[in-house]
Amino acid sequence: MSALLxxxxxxPLGVGSRYRRRMNVQVVPDEPEPSGxxxxxxxxxxxxxxxREAAQLSALMLEVATGDQDAFARLYDATSARxxxxxxxVLRSSDHAAEVTQEVYTEVWRQATRFDPAKGSVxxxxxxxxxxxxxxxxxxxxxxxxxxxxYAVSEAGREVDQVxxxxxxxxxxxxxxxxxxxxxxxxxxxxxxxxYGGFSQSQVAERLKLPLGTVKTRIRDGLANLRTxxxxxx
Amino acid sequence: xxxxHDDAAAYALDALDAAELERFEEHLATCEACxxxxxxxxxxxxxxxxxxxxxxxxxxxxxxxxGAVAGVEQLPALEERTAPAPTLTPxxxxxxxxxxxxxxxxxxxxxxxxxxxxxxxxxxxxxxxxTVVALALGGTVWGLVRQQQDQPPAAGPAPTVTVPQVDPSxxxxxxxxxxxxxxxxxxxxxxxxxxxxxxxxVSTNLPAPPAGDVYHLWLVNGVTPAxxxxxxxxxxxxxxxxxxxxxxxxxAINLEPxxxxxxxxxxxxxxxxxx
Numbered sequence: 001m002s003a004l005l006x007x008x009x010x011x012p013l014g015v016g017s018r019y020r021r022r023m024n025v026q027v028v029p030d031e032p033e034p035s036g037x038x039x040x041x042x043x044x045x046x047x048x049x050x051x052r053e054a055a056q057l058s059a060l061m062l063e064v065a066t067g068d069q070d071a072f073a074r075l076y077d078a079t080s081a082r083x084x085x086x087x088x089x090v091l092r093s094s095d096h097a098a099e100v101t102q103e104v105y106t107e108v109w110r111q112a113t114r115f116d117p118a119k120g121s122v123x124x125x126x127x128x129x130x131x132x133x134x135x136x137x138x139x140x141x142x143x144x145x146x147x148x149x150x151y152a153v154s155e156a157g158r159e160v161d162q163v164x165x166x167x168x169x170x171x172x173x174x175x176x177x178x179x180x181x182x183x184x185x186x187x188x189x190x191x192x193x194x195x196y197g198g199f200s201q202s203q204v205a206e207r208l209k210l211p212l213g214t215v216k217t218r219i220r221d222g223l224a225n226l227r228t229x230x231x232x233x234x
Numbered sequence: 235x236x237x238x239h240d241d242a243a244a245y246a247l248d249a250l251d252a253a254e255l256e257r258f259e260e261h262l263a264t265c266e267a268c269x270x271x272x273x274x275x276x277x278x279x280x281x282x283x284x285x286x287x288x289x290x291x292x293x294x295x296x297x298x299x300x301g302a303v304a305g306v307e308q309l310p311a312l313e314e315r316t317a318p319a320p321t322l323t324p325x326x327x328x329x330x331x332x333x334x335x336x337x338x339x340x341x342x343x344x345x346x347x348x349x350x351x352x353x354x355x356x357x358x359x360x361x362x363x364x365t366v367v368a369l370a371l372g373g374t375v376w377g378l379v380r381q382q383q384d385q386p387p388a389a390g391p392a393p394t395v396t397v398p399q400v401d402p403s404x405x406x407x408x409x410x411x412x413x414x415x416x417x418x419x420x421x422x423x424x425x426x427x428x429x430x431x432x433x434x435x436v437s438t439n440l441p442a443p444p445a446g447d448v449y450h451l452w453l454v455n456g457v458t459p460a461x462x463x464x465x466x467x468x469x470x471x472x473x474x475x476x477x478x479x480x481x482x483x484x485x486a487i488n489l490e491p492x493x494x495x496x497x498x499x500x501x502x503x504x505x506x507x508x509x
Binding site for chain 2: 044047048049051052054055058059062063065067069072073076077080081082083084085086088089094097098101102105106109110111112113114116117118119120121123124127128131132135172173175176177180191194195196198199200201202203204216219220222223224226227230
């Protein structure tokens with residue numbers, strides 16, 4: 001068996017990353033295209049790029065499922081920035097985030113044989129697992145008060161230097177930002193409280209002093225709108 | 235939409251409390267529509283992590299993670315389905331008999347599933363092993379081979395029946411191998427002979443492509459898929475590749491809008507095998 005199906009090579013992050021983040025602005029899809037490419041063409045290119053990355057990751061998972069540790073290292077390199085970001089955004093603690101991320105990858109390794117490319121993307125599979133574990137952790141270790149403080153810190157913003165490698169990821173990040181910005185304030189608040197704050201929809205309803213049914217609707221509509229913006233196929 | 239369907243979004247966000255979660259997961263076990271909805275929404279949700287900058291994982295984490303899994307055993311692959319005992323189905327010898335119509339329901343070979351389920355497990359195919367191939371593919375290939383032997387190519391197929399064909403010389407090649415194509419809910423494989431520089435996709439129960447779509451085959455070279463043949467068949471299917479198989483590192487199949495010729499897949503890959 002060869003191990004030739006590789007994840008997209010990712011450069012080590014960190015050095016010069018702030019600079020590259022500023023560079024991202026240049027690839028916002030709906031800015032005027034100096035090259036003459038229409039926004040539609042760029043979106044199509046983006047879609048192709050994303051599908052290619054997804055196919056590469058699926059192929060890599062199949063390698064991992066044979067017990068190939070080199071493939072697993074490549075999978076880690078290709079996905080760990082996103083995974084760690086998911087966990088960190090919920091836990092707001094680098095120690096907790098590192099621990100949970102390690103647990104997640106141990107599960108990815110154990111369950112690699114169960115990954116089914118027909119049922120979803122590798123990124124979706126891993127980040128779902130990561131988010132669930134982070135939520136479990138935050139619900140078990142944090143009191144309500146501590147979570148309020150976590151959330152307050154997150155709202156205050158922090159100096160962090162994550163960047164997304166690859167045009168496709170940069171475009172995705174940009175589109176998620178735009179998609180969130182296009183939601184109604186309550187939709188956005190409900191989504192971010194649930195996803196980043198780790199609150200259940202009932203807790204979100206309490207915090208926003210809204211009926212549970214209203215929060216459910218806002219969450220559903222908010223995700224549906226984001227899905228449209230991101231062009232995720234059913 | 236019932237209330238339960240409505241919880242798919244909150245489920246994808248992990249925003250159900252314990253009681254709601256239990257109720258929804260019970261529902262999920264029986265509702266294919268919700269499973270699909272959840273999978274799509276989980277992809278959306280995974281994008282949320284990227285909306286704002288977050289710190290990078292500490293460099294030391296990589297070594298800890300790789301060290302941690304070194305001693306961890308992977309779970310055995312799930313049996314995809316329970317299979318009846320394999321049977322070799324007699325195939326009508328009359329040249330005009332349509333194999334498609336005469337074939338029984340697809341028979342799944344348990345042995346082949348066990349061997350292939352973990353990923354592209356190899357099944358060497360020598361001339362004497364054509365029977366094994368027939369078992370693995372539920373009689374399809376056996377039928378196809380018989381069909382071709384009984385009906386030389388020069389004679390051509392019966393005019394009103396399109397019979398999928400796998401050339402016996404591909405199956406008989408000393409280095410011919412079968413790779414599970416891992417199509418969900420479908421028995422499908424890639425048959426590959428690098429020495430002949432040829433490969434075919436075969437299935438006993440391929441679903442018809444959705445209206446407006448056709449199946450696209452891809453040769454995967456290194457990390458890059460290259461387009462190969464397209465087809466719109468369903469049920470018993472055999473479709474050959476035309477590109478340079480000898481130098482490829484894998485094969486894949488997906489759906490693309492009919493009439494398009496994308497150079498890279500624009501939709502998720504449905505089945506893939508790597509050599």
